[in-house]
Amino acid sequence: MVQIAEVYSSLQGEGRLAGTPSVFVRTSGCNLRCSWCDTPFTSWNPTGTNRSVTDVVEEVLNHRLKHVVITGGEPLLSPEINLLCSRLKESKQHITIETAATVIPDDGPPAANLMSLSPKLQSSTPAPETGWQRRHEDRRRRDDIIQRLRATPSQIKFVIDSPADLDEALLWLGELGIRPRSSEARHVYLMPQGVTLAQLQKETDWLYLACESLGFQFCQRHHISWFGNTRGT
Numbered sequence: 001m002v003q004i005a006e007v008y009s010s011l012q013g014e015g016r017l018a019g020t021p022s023v024f025v026r027t028s029g030c031n032l033r034c035s036w037c038d039t040p041f042t043s044w045n046p047t048g049t050n051r052s053v054t055d056v057v058e059e060v061l062n063h064r065l066k067h068v069v070i071t072g073g074e075p076l077l078s079p080e081i082n083l084l085c086s087r088l089k090e091s092k093q094h095i096t097i098e099t100a101a102t103v104i105p106d107d108g109p110p111a112a113n114l115m116s117l118s119p120k121l122q123s124s125t126p127a128p129e130t131g132w133q134r135r136h137e138d139r140r141r142r143d144d145i146i147q148r149l150r151a152t153p154s155q156i157k158f159v160i161d162s163p164a165d166l167d168e169a170l171l172w173l174g175e176l177g178i179r180p181r182s183s184e185a186r187h188v189y190l191m192p193q194g195v196t197l198a199q200l201q202k203e204t205d206w207l208y209l210a211c212e213s214l215g216f217q218f219c220q221r222h223h224i225s226w227f228g229n230t231r232g233t
């Protein structure tokens, strides 16, 4: 069984496959509690329905698209994630997994065509009064897991809210062996933080210029401009 918050079809809004019609399978449950989480119904207040893998695969295939995005929450926490992905792969689906890259299933990384890693910077850590500050901070950085997941074709996306975030991301990438302007840098996406066009625009100009000079990809959150911050899009 997999706890599912929602299954819907839309366009991929971020990263290498932006604009690709895809079915989104959003699992519920997360080991982190980002202060700016845009899907609190999978983290701060997780909701969803326990569904069988067969049922989820059937719903995905009913959309008759070739791409499926497994997202969350943290999908790699789901006990049957490997079974779900292997069944989707058998059905010839192109699988993207969106993960914060802090956990890995006991039976190894699931089958995927694109591992979309979104490590969380210090600015994601919630306030002490939430009761989650320490747990979030202890769990949010697992370079060993990032490197294992990078064995699958991958992209790395950082949510950037300030120049301090960019400095931290650069340091972190350097420790992962990814240098600006290197061939690997083109698989790094820097994305402004925000769920409104005004919030995104605030960070866009300087971040775009930084990406251009560092050889990273500027990653717009297209789904916000296409659909707004609306569930099911």
Ligand code: SF4
Pocket: 030, 031, 032, 033, 034, 036, 037, 038, 039, 040, 042, 043, 072, 073, 074, 100, 120
């Ligand atoms: S890792 Fe993702 S789902 Fe979990 S709290 Fe952070 S933004 Fe939300």
